[in-house]
Amino acid sequence: MHCYRKLLLVVVAGFSVLVLTGCWSRIEINDNAFVTVMYIDRPEDDQFEVSLGFPLPNRMATGSMSTNTSNGNSYSIVTKRAESIPVAIRKIRSDLSREITWGHCRVVVVGRKMAEHGISQLLEFASRQPSFHTKSYLFVSMATGQDIAKLTPVFERLPSEIVREFAQRHVTLGTTIKDFLQAEAAGGDMVAGLLTLGDVEMISEKGKVSRWVGTDGAAVFKAGAMVGDLDVMQMRAGLWLQGNMKSSLNSLRSPKDNKIISFLIQSSKASIKPHVQGDRIWFTIDVEAEDDIISSESQLNLLDPENINMLEGMLTEQLNGRILKAIKATQAIESDAFNFGRILEWHYPKVWEKNKNQWRDIYKNCEFVVNSKIFVRRTGTEKNSVTSK
Known part of the structure; x- marks a missing residue:
């Protein structure tokens, strides 16, 4: 009996060593490009324009709320056009020196033209991408998603944090990708928050005219496409x-x-x-x-x-x-x-x-x-x- 227990301990110890050999598919953190926001537009009937927002860790001053350093902004927006959303994202990936990671994406902004065309392809992509958070908030821009991407973050480090706070503070509707996926099973009717924008002089930017983004009413969807709005x-x-x-x-x-x-x-x-x-x-x-x-x-x-x-x-x-x-x-x-x-x-x-x-x-x-x-x-x-x- 004693020999049997000893043999069992040796087998368990040996198995533990085997499973601790490391992660074969690991990607170093310095090789990751963390997506924080995705903007999607429909500039042409057969084209999608996808913009991804990335923070730039090497430009973020530790312990500082400033978004600007002597080297420029602490974030970057990369844009590509293609016949589908996945192809546009693939093109963005080809131009990056790092691997795209979706774990930090919490905001998706859709341009009005894209919303009126329908967001079924966006939902298809989100549902099949394993690391994409379906609890990401979805907003509709009264203009284009690219216009929202140009906002000037004052109180936050990144533009995506400003838009996300609108939903988390219940300033507007916090509709998520998950809500749209659930609604799709019942016909695709849903409502999402609208974003409005303008150009104003900002004291924080030394009086320069900068892009300002705020909340408006709501976009009404029917069968996955925007058909109207609420005040x-x-x-x-x-x-x-x-x-x-x-x-x-x-x-x-x-x-x-x-x-x-x-x-x-x-x-x-x-x-x-x-x-x-x-x-x-x-x-x-x-x-x-x-x-x-x-x-x-x-x-x-x-x-x-x-x-x-x-x-x-x-x-x-x-x-x-x-x-x-x-x-x-x-x-x-x-x-x-x-x-x-x-x-x-x-x-x-x-x-x-x-x-x-x-x-x-x-x-x-x-x-x-x-x-x-x-x-x-x-x-x-x-x-x-x-x-x-």
Whole structure:
């Protein structure tokens, strides 16, 4: 028995040595080019233009937030055109002295023309590339992806970090490649955040006119192609439906003197339930939120519970209207951009199986009931406007 245990230990030790011989396919870190962002455009009907953003580690000053050094920018954008996205990426790889690595890519920006053509080829590439993160955020540029690539990063090291923060801070919709892949199975309807841009003088750049990028409304997709857009208020309704509305400012006019009262949304949550009765399908949407009053120009007494209840009712009515307006905008173009069909499939799989082929025709006539509850938790120490004193 003792000999058997000894032999077993020798075999295990020998096997361990064999599996610790090293990685045969390793690539040194200095041989990697880390993609942080991908921009895709459609300059011609038979051409794709792909731009990849790479950080330049040798130009990044340790412990500094500066994006510019004496040697130039701390990032690079490489662009190629081809008849397909993979071929364009292959051309980029041919011009690099390092191997392309996708592990750090968290942002994909699609130009408007490319979005209107359809993003099926992008989804095909993302689903087949093993190291590509499907949780990468997808945005649509009102112009081209290349225009967004030219932004001037001020608070961040890389342009991609600025765009990514828009989604992570819930300034706009944080739609991911994974969301689009899931929507593809149900028809390809989806909504994604829009990016806008402009040229302004920046003090941080010594007064030079530089590219500025911000958020706008949302792009509405139908069958994988952009067919319309939502304005900012309708886009924000999408954040409410997702329960992602946080740290956002909302204002209304006081019923007493028509002066502005501003509220800061601290948290929100939403639940959507489908209902089926015979051939009739409708949805109820329940939204709860907590607000703080951060500013008041009105003489309304904010320590009076009746006034607070009145303000909560006004905020609720305002929110109900905005959510319904956003839903009706998607119904008008027959795009289930907020994925109510997937919710129906989850709760009533047999009903979905019966109606999925004509779901868009059903969706455009669906009834939606929105029940919002907004609570004003904190009013501050002042009962009236400070300026009134």
